[in-house]
Amino acid sequence: MSKPGYRKWQCTTCAEIYDEALGDAEAGIAPGTRFEDLLDDWLCPMCGATKDAFVLYV
Secondary structure (H helix, E strand, O other): OOOOOOOEEEEOOOOOEEEOOOOEHHHOEOOOOOHHHOOOOOEOOOOOOEHHHEEEEO
16 A cells, blocks of 8 residues: 555556555665656666656546
């Protein structure tokens, strides 16, 4: 479950969710890392889509 104040972002290619509260452990992204703070070369862990393929998940 996401913590208050953290957002979730969804990949428009494969529907993978990036949860700011959880980060991306496999890529070395710490929990609490905001989506906008991810490096520009970060890729979707499921399909390899670029960061710009993600939209805010509501």
